[in-house]
Ligand code: FES
């Protein structure tokens with residue numbers, strides 16, 4: 001089980017990036033809702049090389065209700081990753097399975 | 110028809126503080142609420158998405174609400190108003206600014222340009238066989254250089270019908286095509302600007318219509334690298350670059366932005382006049398750039414392998 005971060009390191013209602021590659025780009029986006037964490041691959045379905053955020057840990061729209069692609073403004077539902085508006089309309093983010101074990105968010109399996 | 114280029118891009122956003130911080134770090138200077146200027150006063154304007162002064166949004170994800178074109182003189186404004194009002198509403202504001210819509214449905218405006226004439230040094234380089242660009246003892250690598258965007262260079266739209274869109278800018282506003290990617294779109298320049306392009310478009314389905322990117326010109330490639338490296342160091346997300354395009358020859362470095370559009374630094378774009386013959390090639394990875402690099406962590410050479418000194 002690969003640990004990603006402590007649940008407490010994600011302020012409730014916000015997002016963080018995890019699992020940085022050699023260049024420092026986070027491979028996974030984690031969004032916290034209370035005791036639940038939704039995890040998505042940090043890549044927009046619109047382009048094969050498009051990270052979602054605009055700055056380290058900056059992945060959500062203004063009111064924190066959607067994941068924003070900072071390339072062309074696509075908005076994704078946090079819970080199921082579906083794009084509601086934008087270039088990848090109807091497509092979805094790729095899910096990452098995570099579990100929370102003793103306060104640590106880990107890759108499942 | 111003396112149109113110069115984009116003067117202002119107006120965004121309606123739901124995260125204005127993030128956008129303000131981004132544009133300040135990008136190197137623009139806030140002058141008046143939400144107005145972020147380059148050295149020649151071309152600007153990005155930020156408004157809350159519900160601000161009643163904004164034109165209505167497109168039905169797509171784009172947060173761009175208006176593109177304001179700068180023109181040289183009143184005669185150009187008068188000619189635009191006379192022609193466009195034949196088939197669409199043109200509102201003339203008390204300031205003289207015209208507001209209307211293009212054939213793709215983008216909100217556009219025209220004004221006597223807000224640009225001030227710049228008189229600044231170019232990037233100076235030393236090339237063997239040529240006269241030195243810098244005097245003896247004049248240093249090229251200045252870590253503390255300000256690296257401020259000089260002027261708004263170009264915008265790129267996603268459009269549902271590139272031919273209809275291009276023809277509007279060509280037939281009604283006097284733009285000319287400099288080069289073209291077949292099935293993607295043309296590079297356009299207006300009559301009062303010799304830059305390779307101020308407008309490019311990419312053909313897309315209609316639910317994608319919006320702004321692909323905007324770009325400001327930097328002094329030269331060194332300043333572009335410096336500005337881009339500073340963005341990376343501050344944690345901003347590099348999207349594409351640094352590299353050098355083929356069409357236009359400009360150096361580029363694109364970043365994601367909280368405005369939901371790519372924001373590019375560019376430098377050293379080609380200039381053209383009426384003697385130029387348009388080139389056309391299919392869009393491809395090869396055609397999109399001469400070369401492409403990516404920023405990596407800094408490194409320094411040393412002596413022996415670690416632990417053997
Ligand atoms: S890359 Fe995400 S919307 Fe285009």
Ligand SMILES: [Fe+2]
Pocket residue numbers: 263265322323324361373375
């Ligand atoms: Fe560009």
